[in-house]
Amino acid sequence: xIEVSNxxxxxxxxxxxxxxxxxxxxxxxxxxxxxxxxxxSTTLRVLSGFLGATSGRVRIAGHDIAEAPRAARRALxxxxxxxxxxxxLRVFEYLQFRARLKEVRRDKQRAAIAxxxxxAGVAHMASTVIGHLSKGYxxxxxxxxxxxxxxxxxxxxxxxxxLDPNQIREVRSLIKDLAGERTILxxxxxxxxxxxxxxxxxxxxxxxxxxxGRIEELxxxxxxxxxxxxxxxxxxxxxxxxSAISGLxxxxxxxxxxxxxxxxxxxxxxxxxxxxxxIESLVRxxxxxxxxxxxxxxEQASLEQVFSALTAHEKAHTGKSEPGxxx
Amino acid sequence: MNGFLxxxxxxxxxxxxxxxxxxxxxxxxxxxxAIFYSIVxxxxxxxxxxxxxxxxxxxxxxxxxxxxxxxLLVCPALSMRVFAEERRSGTIEALLTxxxxxxxxxxxxxxxxxxxxxxxxAPTLLYVVILRKTGVVDWGVVxxxxxxxxxxxxxxxxLGTLMSAMTKSQLVALLLTIFLEFGLxxxxxxxxxxxxxxxxxxxxxxxxxxxxxxxxxxxxDLRRVVFDGTVSSLGLFVTTRVVDSWRWG
Numbered sequence: 001x002i003e004v005s006n007x008x009x010x011x012x013x014x015x016x017x018x019x020x021x022x023x024x025x026x027x028x029x030x031x032x033x034x035x036x037x038x039x040x041s042t043t044l045r046v047l048s049g050f051l052g053a054t055s056g057r058v059r060i061a062g063h064d065i066a067e068a069p070r071a072a073r074r075a076l077x078x079x080x081x082x083x084x085x086x087x088x089l090r091v092f093e094y095l096q097f098r099a100r101l102k103e104v105r106r107d108k109q110r111a112a113i114a115x116x117x118x119x120a121g122v123a124h125m126a127s128t129v130i131g132h133l134s135k136g137y138x139x140x141x142x143x144x145x146x147x148x149x150x151x152x153x154x155x156x157x158x159x160x161x162x163l164d165p166n167q168i169r170e171v172r173s174l175i176k177d178l179a180g181e182r183t184i185l186x187x188x189x190x191x192x193x194x195x196x197x198x199x200x201x202x203x204x205x206x207x208x209x210x211x212x213g214r215i216e217e218l219x220x221x222x223x224x225x226x227x228x229x230x231x232x233x234x235x236x237x238x239x240x241x242x243s244a245i246s247g248l249x250x251x252x253x254x255x256x257x258x259x260x261x262x263x264x265x266x267x268x269x270x271x272x273x274x275x276x277x278x279i280e281s282l283v284r285x286x287x288x289x290x291x292x293x294x295x296x297x298x299e300q301a302s303l304e305q306v307f308s309a310l311t312a313h314e315k316a317h318t319g320k321s322e323p324g325x326x327x
Numbered sequence: 328m329n330g331f332l333x334x335x336x337x338x339x340x341x342x343x344x345x346x347x348x349x350x351x352x353x354x355x356x357x358x359x360x361a362i363f364y365s366i367v368x369x370x371x372x373x374x375x376x377x378x379x380x381x382x383x384x385x386x387x388x389x390x391x392x393x394x395x396x397x398x399l400l401v402c403p404a405l406s407m408r409v410f411a412e413e414r415r416s417g418t419i420e421a422l423l424t425x426x427x428x429x430x431x432x433x434x435x436x437x438x439x440x441x442x443x444x445x446x447x448x449a450p451t452l453l454y455v456v457i458l459r460k461t462g463v464v465d466w467g468v469v470x471x472x473x474x475x476x477x478x479x480x481x482x483x484x485x486l487g488t489l490m491s492a493m494t495k496s497q498l499v500a501l502l503l504t505i506f507l508e509f510g511l512x513x514x515x516x517x518x519x520x521x522x523x524x525x526x527x528x529x530x531x532x533x534x535x536x537x538x539x540x541x542x543x544x545x546x547x548d549l550r551r552v553v554f555d556g557t558v559s560s561l562g563l564f565v566t567t568r569v570v571d572s573w574r575w576g
Contacts, residue, residue, distance in 0.1 A: 100332070
């Protein structure tokens with residue numbers, strides 16, 4: 001549905017996106033992740049046809065955006081960052097204007113607008129002036145606009161930015177509802193958003209691709225797996241027992257106030273060691289040292305940790321690349 | 328073509344549901360009313376009037392400097408927001424990611440401005456109706472006078488559209504347009520300043536006052552029409568290129 005190869009976009013001296021390649025298949029919901037200023041919006045603006053690429057090729061639904069821009073734009077519903085709208089128009093008037101622009105057939109316009117308003121939850125606001133709407137409703141009107149021509153591909157730039165937690169939940173469930181036949185690419189810098197809605201993520205930093213894959217794969221990338229152990233340790237021998245096992249490292253520990261023998265230990269399992277074997281030897285060592293194990297909780301790396309590890313790693317290696325920017 | 332009509336309708340709607348068009352209409356009509364009233368009372372106090380001059384000829388022709396001064400305010404104010412506002416608020420991004428061509432965006436917006444300009448002039452037809460009660464009105468002259476005004480409006484609004492596309496600030500667009508159009512107007516005044524020669528001919532040729540003097544006598548000078556058309560098309564062409572260039576910003 002989207003094929004990007006070697007996309008580069010510079011603003012004069014500043015390179016916002018550098019040699020970026022990725023693809024999105026039909027029916028996928030893909031999260032486009034990156035810290036602020038990573039080049040997310042720039043990339044999406046190029047995909048939407050608003051900005052021209054400096055070099056590289058982009059194909060939307062099989063149409064090259066440089067050679068067949070109108071055909072490519074016909075296939076996509078794009079929601080720009082911060083959902084710009086005309087404040088003086090009514091919701092219905094705005095969507096009617098958008099439907100006409102997007103060449104929705106005249107006899108189908110009414111139904112298409114009604115359907116889009118229904119999907120986005122703004123049907124009861126049809127005759128409200130957009131300037132009087134709250135931020136959350138404006139965001140939904142912009143979403144209704146993206147949906148009005150019933151495009152096979154949706155590109156949403158930060159669809160939940162500036163919303164309150166309830167509205168975020170609603171928008172997310174709406175995006176999930178839209179999935180299926182439709183392909184969705186959404187950008188965000190909030191990781192929980194990707195975990196909640198997407199199947200796959202593309203992570204960029206400073207205009208370059210740093211990781212790509214299914215959410216589970218990305219989580220698995222975190223090499224150091226962690227373990228939380230709650231113990232009764234009357235003799236204080238836990239540290240010694242852990243350091244005796246190779247591949248284990250005690251990252252932090254705490255005691256319960258008033259009961260110093262009850263301790264919570266956070267242990268990281270290192271590198272490519274088989275977790276099962278390490279856990280077995282840990283339990284054996286603890287039992288031999290007279291330490292009572294109350295709980296043993298494997299901690300899965302959150303995407304948050306993966307993300308900061310990936311982007312921090314990247315910064316260390318590309319010290320001389322210019323920072324990406326969004327205009 | 329779909330895009331053109333959609334943009335034309337949206338632009339007209341936006342112009343007339345916001346105060347701008349109404350404010351301009353009110354100010355314009357107050358000024359025109361004052362000008363017309365003083366011209367008519369001047370003629371009413373004259374015992375004898377020759378065939379060639381009358382209140383209408385004076386209003387559209389010899390005294391057209393007043394009328395053009397109001398246009399120098401109204402036209403830039405009408406066109407200042409047309410692109411600047413969309414770029415400031417970001418709606419231009421939503422607009423240009425639909426399957427429309429830059430040409431239909433520019434033409435749709437411009438056509439809406441020109442329509443609004445014509446609508447602002449429309450109430451002045453009442454002046455003609457009023458004059459008709461006391462004398463004979465030459466409808467051919469009325470028609471050519473309005474055609475002259477339309478030509479001037481077309482040129483001014485085209486330049487204003489271009490200036491609005493050059494900046495994100497409506498105020499800067501307004502000032503640039505006033506500067507440009509006032510310059511064009513002053514160039515026309517050169518006809519009365521310079522000695523006979525090429526430069527004076529040039530000034531006479533681009534003179535808005537000269538144009539109105541001709542058209543108010545019923546002289547449809549094709550060169551004037553060509554000049555207005557050239558300025559308008561050039562402005563719109565460059566605007567289209569400017570809109571196109573935003574992709575590479």
